[in-house]
Amino acid sequence: MQLEKKESSEGDCHLDTCRIPEVPRLLYPKAQLLKPTRVDVLVMTPWFAPIIWDGTFDSAILDAQFRNITIGLTVFAIKKYVVFLKLFLETAEKHFMVGHKVNYYVFTDQPAAVPQIPLQEGRQVVVLEVRNYKRWQDISMHRMEMISNFSQRRFLREVHYLVCLDVDMKFSDHVGVEILAPLFGTLHPGFYAGDRQSFTYERRPLSQAYIPRDEGDFYYAGGFFGGSVPEVYRLTVACHQAMMADQANGIEAVWHDESHLNRYLLHHKPSKVLSPEYLWDEQMLQRPPLLRKLRYVAVPKNHAEIRNR
């Protein structure tokens, strides 16, 4: 199926959904203007980006609006991280964009280690062989460069949206088209309730990722971001260039690619924000009542053991 190339108008579309899709006649409960669906949490940012929580969306309508699209999922399994692929892909088959066309783009330095798992119809695994780096920080940071390269080379022609994920995780509940937007970020589970002064932004002005103490909307997680291919391309190019500039200045941002992601999303507001339902760590955090679902969660790992070997 020939994919029509997205026009440059995507550029300033990042604040509104582009193109009005037609939906067939559907039956679903009616929303009530005087009855907010969630009263315990903020469901929309001050720049009108929906914050996605359970209860705010109707999947029947959204699936109808997003039919006939292909979603690309990027995941990096370098060195010992290949061990996470099986559970990641198996749970993705159960929970990620079910009913839609999905391309799993698995970036790895060991193509033979990518497990064969049974896939639903319309879904495929594409293995992309890439180099590894000695330091885990470099592996993490070079994801931006690799995603930007492949965006140009193939993603633009193959998928409508890109979802860029960490691999040492598993899906435990529905993650669907409600997340799709020209540009989206996810609230880091450790900081959703915090003040901007306490966010672990890069605070040294020398770095390209620098954010002053009185600025910042949210602390976004480096392990779950995405959007339309042109927007993800812009984001990853910008972050990669910023990291190169930092390297030339002899500085490395405190949380690496995540610091640069945060800087980018401060200056290019995302059109949707995913709640911590979409990225959680049960080992590190106590689950509060406002989290009705845990959709994508950390898999326990021994950090020292798995990195740098």
Next chain:
Amino acid sequence: MHCPRLALGLGFCLLVGMALCSLCNMKLQYKGEKPFQPVTPSQYPQPKLLKQKPTEFLTLTPWLAPIVSEGTFEPELLRHIYQPLNLTVGVTVFAVGKYTQFVQRFLESAEQFFMQGFRVHYYVFTNDPTAVPRVRLGSGRLVSTIPILRHSRWEEISTRRMQSISQHIAERAHREVDYLFCLNVDMVFRNPWGPETLGDLVAAVHPGYFAVPRQQFPYERRPLSTAFVADGEGDFYYGGAVFGGRVAEVYEFTRGCHMGILADKANGIMAAWQEESHLNRRFISHKPSKVLSPEYLWDDRKPQPPSLKLIRFSTLDKDTDWLRS
């Protein structure tokens, strides 16, 4: 398709359809697609994720379109985001016959409250350009009068608006504006109406039906009409007096409504609330990307409920029988 006669018949119908629909496949070159613009930081409070006070109105539709009301947005932040884009916002109003008397108050109040700091182009559709008063406009804002025919029945005038708007976009507005709002002229702005209203396709909740179940919405209920809405369907009842969006989307929307109105005409039926019925039908299958709360479309005859924090755009009390005679 294996049946040649069927193919021939369909081909013929397609040709006829295309001939009838003069604006059908016209490819429009829209006014400058804007390159991506970063936002320079501005001072505004950090969004509070864990809310203490619930908002009065629902702020998101089930398809994740924002519902705009006071308190849901930061005007400064939005200005910061939208100002660098150098947008031009168009407005269409229809002032036919005695309705020309509303133009002055409409324009004067718009000059005070509508899209301050933006380039604005008002298009006043009228059968009598001489009856359109000259109103003092701020810099970067202009009025054009667009001549249209006056029809004998007010319902006729009303249902031809969709056609007039889509034609006007194709002929002119697509080159001149980025966003277009289609508003009723017998109204007045009372409070700021700004870039919080901009979106791909924007609808406004009708002030008379926002607290009422869908079965009581005054949809067209006769299956013969293209505006027919069945009992279990419907999100909100939207007002015909306010809609808008990106000029390309408004073009598709008005054209779609016009097609429905034409089909009804051919079948000898006129929908219960004329083009408002068709607008509501279309907004079910082409859901708006942004919904304006009743702040943006109010009826002054109604008492102001506590959930309504301010009124930005409302009807003028008027003698409709006389106006339509």
